Amino acid sequence: MRPLHAVCTLAACLILGLSAVARADGDDLEIPAATGVSDAALDAAPVTDAGASSSAAAQVSPAVPPPNATFDGGADAAAPDATVADAAAAGEGFVRAGIEPSLTSGVSGPFGLVFSGYIQGQFETSRLSEDQVLQGQVPANQDRFLVRRGRLRVDRNFQWAQTTLEIDGNTTRGLAFGLRRAEASFVYRNPDKGAPPYVRVTAGLTEIPFGYEMTDSARSRYFMERSTGSLALFPGEPDVGVRVSGGISFFRYSLAYMNGEPVDDRPGRSVRDPNAAKDLIARVGVDVAPRPALHVTGGVSFLTGRGFHPGKDATKADVAWRDLNENDVIDPGELTAVPAAAATPSESFGRFALGADLQVSLTTRLGETRLYGEVFAAQNADRGLFVADPVASGSNVRELGWYLGILQEVTRYGIVGFRVDVYNPDADLFDTRVGKRVPASATIRTYSPLVGIKLPDRLRVLFQYDAIVDSLGRNNVGVPSDLANDQMTLRVQGEL
Amino acid sequence: MAWIASTLVAIAAAVSCSGERATLGLEEPIRVRATFKEGPLPGASPTTLDGGPAALPTVTAYESASTVVRPGQAGKVLSGRTTPGAVAVAVRFADLGSGYWVLPVGGPDPQNGGELVWQADADFGIGLPPGLHPLRVVAIDALGNAGTQRDLGLCVTAAIADNLNACNPTRNPPAAVISLSWDVPADLDLVVVGPSGRVIDAKHPRTEADAGADAGDAGAAVGVIDRDSNAGCRADGLARESLVFQRAPATGSYFVYVNLFDACGKGPAHFRASLVEAQLRADGVTQVPVETLVRTGTLLPAEANGGARLGTFVFEIPFP
Numbered sequence: 152m153r154p155l156h157a158v159c160t161l162a163a164c165l166i167l168g169l170s171a172v173a174r175a176d177g178d179d180l181e182i183p184a185a186t187g188v189s190d191a192a193l194d195a196a197p198v199t200d201a202g203a204s205s206s207a208a209a210q211v212s213p214a215v216p217p218p219n220a221t222f223d224g225g226a227d228a229a230a231p232d233a234t235v236a237d238a239a240a241a242g243e244g245f246v247r248a249g250i251e252p253s254l255t256s257g258v259s260g261p262f263g264l265v266f267s268g269y270i271q272g273q274f275e276t277s278r279l280s281e282d283q284v285l286q287g288q289v290p291a292n293q294d295r296f297l298v299r300r301g302r303l304r305v306d307r308n309f310q311w312a313q314t315t316l317e318i319d320g321n322t323t324r325g326l327a328f329g330l331r332r333a334e335a336s337f338v339y340r341n342p343d344k345g346a347p348p349y350v351r352v353t354a355g356l357t358e359i360p361f362g363y364e365m366t367d368s369a370r371s372r373y374f375m376e377r378s379t380g381s382l383a384l385f386p387g388e389p390d391v392g393v394r395v396s397g398g399i400s401f402f403r404y405s406l407a408y409m410n411g412e413p414v415d416d417r418p419g420r421s422v423r424d425p426n427a428a429k430d431l432i433a434r435v436g437v438d439v440a441p442r443p444a445l446h447v448t449g450g451v452s453f454l455t456g457r458g459f460h461p462g463k464d465a466t467k468a469d470v471a472w473r474d475l476n477e478n479d480v481i482d483p484g485e486l487t488a489v490p491a492a493a494a495t496p497s498e499s500f501g502r503f504a505l506g507a508d509l510q511v512s513l514t515t516r517l518g519e520t521r522l523y524g525e526v527f528a529a530q531n532a533d534r535g536l537f538v539a540d541p542v543a544s545g546s547n548v549r550e551l552g553w554y555l556g557i558l559q560e561v562t563r564y565g566i567v568g569f570r571v572d573v574y575n576p577d578a579d580l581f582d583t584r585v586g587k588r589v590p591a592s593a594t595i596r597t598y599s600p601l602v603g604i605k606l607p608d609r610l611r612v613l614f615q616y617d618a619i620v621d622s623l624g625r626n627n628v629g630v631p632s633d634l635a636n637d638q639m640t641l642r643v644q645g646e647l
Numbered sequence: 648m649a650w651i652a653s654t655l656v657a658i659a660a661a662v663s664c665s666g667e668r669a670t671l672g673l674e675e676p677i678r679v680r681a682t683f684k685e686g687p688l689p690g691a692s693p694t695t696l697d698g699g700p701a702a703l704p705t706v707t708a709y710e711s712a713s714t715v716v717r718p719g720q721a722g723k724v725l726s727g728r729t730t731p732g733a734v735a736v737a738v739r740f741a742d743l744g745s746g747y748w749v750l751p752v753g754g755p756d757p758q759n760g761g762e763l764v765w766q767a768d769a770d771f772g773i774g775l776p777p778g779l780h781p782l783r784v785v786a787i788d789a790l791g792n793a794g795t796q797r798d799l800g801l802c803v804t805a806a807i808a809d810n811l812n813a814c815n816p817t818r819n820p821p822a823a824v825i826s827l828s829w830d831v832p833a834d835l836d837l838v839v840v841g842p843s844g845r846v847i848d849a850k851h852p853r854t855e856a857d858a859g860a861d862a863g864d865a866g867a868a869v870g871v872i873d874r875d876s877n878a879g880c881r882a883d884g885l886a887r888e889s890l891v892f893q894r895a896p897a898t899g900s901y902f903v904y905v906n907l908f909d910a911c912g913k914g915p916a917h918f919r920a921s922l923v924e925a926q927l928r929a930d931g932v933t934q935v936p937v938e939t940l941v942r943t944g945t946l947l948p949a950e951a952n953g954g955a956r957l958g959t960f961v962f963e964i965p966f967p
Binding site for chain 1: 684788790
């Protein structure tokens with residue numbers, strides 16, 4: 152229970168400590184539409200729910216610039232295009248999120264719709280790659296070009312409502328298109344410009360509000376993917392359900408009731424909810440700017456729900472041949488009756504996760520420095536990597552993980568970063584040595600240096616190396632050791 | 648920025664290129680559900696007169712249900728015991744492959760003085776060359792020290808029936824074998840029209856209807872198709888059918904066809920038809936199978952006919 156205790160202590164310190172320095176005028180995580188205008192006006196000048204553009208944010212919150220206002224040049228940055236520039240100049244709704252600082256959020260279109268999107272094409276290579284096929288004809292080659300994400304999003308905003316539809320196409324596991332986000336929201340807005348709504352009630356396919364990475368857009372994230380632990384607990388960012396979120400002053404909250412089957416943007420995994428039980432997920436946190444150049448956010452999250460162990464189908468009687476003497480001939484005693492078996496019932500099992508996250512960004516003349524991290528402890532919550540099934544394994548599976556990342560802007564055109572993430576999918580793992588069970592570690596550590604160049608609001612070229620240290624290999628005496636599975640990725644991301 | 652990038656590259660270089668390589672080993676002649684390591688088998692050769700220090704771990708027992716292996720055979724069980732100091736055993740062919748497989752040993756066997764038991768499930772490559780090949784194992788201790796290697800002589804049979812001639816040259820191969828192989832899990836059939844006009848195929852596998860035990864020596868000249876490969880689209884991993892004549896076939900011309908019974912949803916099938924005949928070795932006594940005729944071709948899925956036709960004519964064999 153020590154990890155859980157540590158998480159609780161960290162969470163308490165985080166809230167107490169940050170509350171002391173909290174300032175209401177630092178609430179710029181999300182900028183609502185021009186508050187007080189009519190639905191008709193909003194309809195004509197829609198905004199997204201993603202936050203505010205540099206220009207708009209500077210107008211509505213002059214005392215405290217948005218945390219990322221200078222991340223890509225901020226208010227000084229050239230307007231991405233005429234449509235966006237016009238909208239921003241008119242104080243209308245071209246907006247972008249504080250956590251999505253460097254990219255254009257969208258272009259206003261007809262009927263009050265706002266269109267946005269991006270494409271991530273990349274070349275990736277792994278030391279695990281082989282020119283072979285696995286059982287089932289799945290290629291083992293991992294050195295390839297692919298479209299990791301190709302997303303198109305449409306938003307429409309009203310005074311009291313908000314609707315978003317986003318689709319994704321990729322070639323990660325073959326050509327696939329799917330729904331990435333489909334949500335409708337009731338919004339009770341904060342009259343203070345720049346402040347998040349008091350209440351937003353969202354239904355549909357929407358974000359899972361657990362920690363920081365889950366709500367950090369893949370569009371703005373520099374690292375190629377979420378950390379290993381996050382990918383294990385949540386194979387996809389969105390899930391279907393309802394969510395209540397908002398903010399008052401420095402306080403942020405989000406509570407969701409969802410299927411508990413995160414939708415992976417890579418095809419191949421069923422997202423049909425197999426049981427009636429739903430996941431309850433919540434995050435409470437703070438968002439403060441103690442100094443104009445310093446921005447701090449953080450929070451604690453929890454998840455509780457029930458996983459599903461599927462039962463087995465009934466089988467018919469059969470006959471099996473085992474060639475005991477390996478002569479390719481059926482001899483007496485080699486035919487075995489396999490009796491029919493009844494179906495087995497399915498079972499549900501409890502799971503939970505508890506996490507804490509903290510992000511600090513400091514803007515200097517060099518550019519923005521962002522330091523952020525997250526820690527979690529969970530039980531039976533791995534749904535994507537070493538899928539936890541305590542019914543099959545006979546005991547609960549405890550997962551632990553954390554990551555720490557740092558990003559440093561180098562003027563408007565460069566970025567370097569480093570992230571270390573650690574994930575232990577089974578804190579109680581045992582291995583067998585000479586017939587004896589001995590404690591073993593399943594911990595996966597990933598060290599990810601990153602370097603990139605960018606044209607603000609236009610294009611990014613990023614290179615990331617993932618040095619993975621784990622115990623998935625076997626050394627020359629058969630003992631678990633590090634597997635040679637490092638990988639590297641070169642990505643080009645373009646904005647629509 | 649340059650120094651930052653340099654630092655990152657240095658860090659990446661420091662942590663990269665480490666770890667144990669993990670290959671599926673599908674190109675190896677033997678595959679064991681264990682970890683593959685490239686290179687020669689550690690330990691002392693079994694021909695070494697000095698067994699080495701007594702403290703080194705040793706394989707004390709090494710056995711298998713059969714010493715005959717068919718190319719492409721799966722799930723062959725190898726088992727044995729080691730001295731108590733071992734933590735793993737390594738296995739590879741002495742003369743084939745590029746590395747060895749390491750698998751941990753199991754618990755002690757109280758019936759054999761606490762020696763440690765081990766068991767490996769081995770698969771063999773479809774391209775395994777026929778003949779005798781020693782399968783070598785060695786025990787390894789926790790420090791990586793290996794003892795003296797131990798051999799199990801395996802006879803790898805030929806893909807085309809040879810009566811184990813590849814392992815024992817004193818055994819004569821069949822007088823003639825007409826063989827058909829292909830590359831996809833489709834249902835192809837070897838069809839041969841004999842001198843009497845009789846059609847021999849998987850449904851009628853004998854060149855003469857009632858020849859057999861009652862036919863005496865003449866019965867040995869009867870050709871038999873050995874199997875119906877991939878019948879009913881159930882892939883057997885062999886994709887090969889052969890008409891085997893243990894003695895010289897009846898005189899006359901044999902017309903060989905290849906028929907696509909069912910494409911099984913697969914693409915074009917590339918086939919190879921051949922005639923293998925027994926010929927005398929230089930010693931003038933023993934025989935060796937020699938491929939004397941080969942034809943290759945392709946069948947398109949549209950040619951599948953469910954056995955309604957003889958199929959594509961390949962060649963004519965005029966046996967004297």
